[in-house]
Amino acid sequence: MRITRKTLLSIPAPAAADEPSGPDVPDHPAYQQFLAVFADAATPLRGRDLCRALDLPIVPKNTEDIRSS
Numbered sequence: 001m002r003i004t005r006k007t008l009l010s011i012p013a014p015a016a017a018d019e020p021s022g023p024d025v026p027d028h029p030a031y032q033q034f035l036a037v038f039a040d041a042a043t044p045l046r047g048r049d050l051c052r053a054l055d056l057p058i059v060p061k062n063t064e065d066i067r068s069s
Contacts, residue, residue, distance in 0.1 A: 001045045005038040 011025060037053040038045070045053070047063035056062045
């Protein structure tokens with residue numbers, strides 16, 4: 001999760017018009033929620049922590065899905 005957080009936070013701001021643009025960042029609401037949770041986290045997060053932060057039930061299916069993402 002630390003590596004994922006570091007990667008997500010290192011996504012650069014949109015480039016100026018004369019520069020070629022980098023990879024597109026998804027604008028799906030769930031992606032934005034993930035970014036917000038990682039940005040607010042003071043410590044590394046586990047799958048259970050992310051489920052709690054996103055108000056998902058803490059069941060094996062959810063934690064495994066988040067862990068594999």
